[in-house]
Amino acid sequence: MKPADWFAFVLLSALWGASFLFIRVAAPAFGPAFLMDVRVWLAGLSMLLFTTLTGKRISFRGRVKSLLLLGALNAGVPFTLIAAAELEIPASLTAMIIGTTPMLTAVAASLLGEEEMTFGKTVALLAGLAGVGVLVGWTPIPLTFDSLLAAGVAFLAACCYALGGIYVSRKFQGVPALTMAIGQQLGAGVILLPLALFRLPRAAPPAEAVWALLALTFFSTVLAYLCYFRLIRNAGPTTTLSVNFLIPVFSLVGGVLWLGETVGWGTWVGLALVSLSLMFVTKSEDGGRRKSGTEKRALLR
Template identity: 30%
Template sequence: MSPKDLRALFLLAAIWGGSFLFMRLAVNDFGPVAFVEMRIGISALFLLAVSALMGRLAALKTHWKPIAMCGVLNVALPFYCFAYAAQTVPAGTLAVINALVPMFGALIARFWLQERLTWPRLLGMVIGIAGIIVLVYEDLSFNAQGNGWAILIAVAAPFFYGLAACYTTKFLQGVDSIAIATGSVTASALLLLPLAIWTWPDTPISNVAWVSAIAVAVLCTGIAYIIFFRLIARVGSSKTITVTFLVPLFGIFWGAAVLSEALTFSVLLGAGIVLLGTLLATGVVGRRMT
């Protein structure tokens, strides 16, 4: 990977790690549904403009049904899960939970796509789950003051991402990636629009929340998608997906630097265990063991 591509990879990780910070700053003002609609609505307009300029809209007409379903699995559901959890769960914790995506993807691919699941990859999944338990154990209470339900809902987000990845592999193989990104975000925005209008807050929304919502839409969704797909085109998907290992580090950093979230031993240990599990589950370590 060239220095230019490496800089782009770290920039992408910093942007995606910052998305959890922006969620924490905005979601309590907007509410989960309205916040998600703001995020994907603005992103849809941005991506539609980019797709039109690049001449990528034709694929939307041909494949709109599977692209819309991809939007439900890859955008609407996981974005809502993380937004709901962000009302109480620290940004750094959410970023680490997001690192479970490759594990869920590998597990679902084993049963749905009949992909081979080696023992090192299976061990990685077990280690990753153990890391999440270490990370959230102190907050895993299901009483009125606990974050147990919010954490479980957050864990559902990487499950949906993994399911979406397998769905895309099965039903959208060979379809232009920019068209998939644009169509899935647009379909999700249209789907959630009525509910967002219904749940729009009556109280005034702070300037910080507005700026955060716009930033997560344009920077963390629209621009990040373009960087992501350009990296795939330049260095391939296997190298680009290593951004998964960097996002939690930036998520923890932004949460501590901006929101003064505590860097406890359990947070650092849990994050390290999750990253080790992710390395095994994605086959990065397994390839060297076999």
């Protein structure tokens, strides 16, 4: 990659890693559903404005139902689950659990007959599950019913991302990435709207939460997707997927420095196991996965 592509790669990792920190700050004030509905509407409309100003053309014709389902699986539902989880557990722990998404995607693809369950993917599955177990079992936070439930909710969000990736590879062959990104955000906005209106914030959110929401929208969503598109075009989908190695690291460092989160030895061991699972999945996919599906499945955040 060129130096500018390396910068985009690191920036994308940092932006998606920081999203967990912004959610941790904003979710208690806005509520999970309302926060994420505002996020996806602002992001989708901003990207739509960007395409108009730059003369790019997108079309949702014949894809409205598919984009609504994509918005639910790949944005609305997992976004809200992540925000709900972060009401109870640290941003860094949530990010590391979500880091199992590529491993879960490989497993789901194998179960659905999309790909073969190779030795590498089996190792990835075992390492990823062990990593989650270590992360949750040896976390510095007290192990209560609520924290365990929150960890399960975060894992469910990763499962949604995995199913969303499979759905993309099946239903969106040949669809421009920008069309999917905008359609996904707006579809998620429509899906979340009833729940968001039902659970409005009880009080005016503090300035800190508002700034976190804006940063989540315009930095970790709009700007992140611009970096993502550049990397897909210049570096390829497999390299772009490698940002998943750095996302938990940025979230962990940011959580410690910014939010004062604590980490223990279990955090580092769990992170290493989750990273090992991602390494095996990436290596396996690089050698055998269909290219069309690979590029689409990079669209995870």
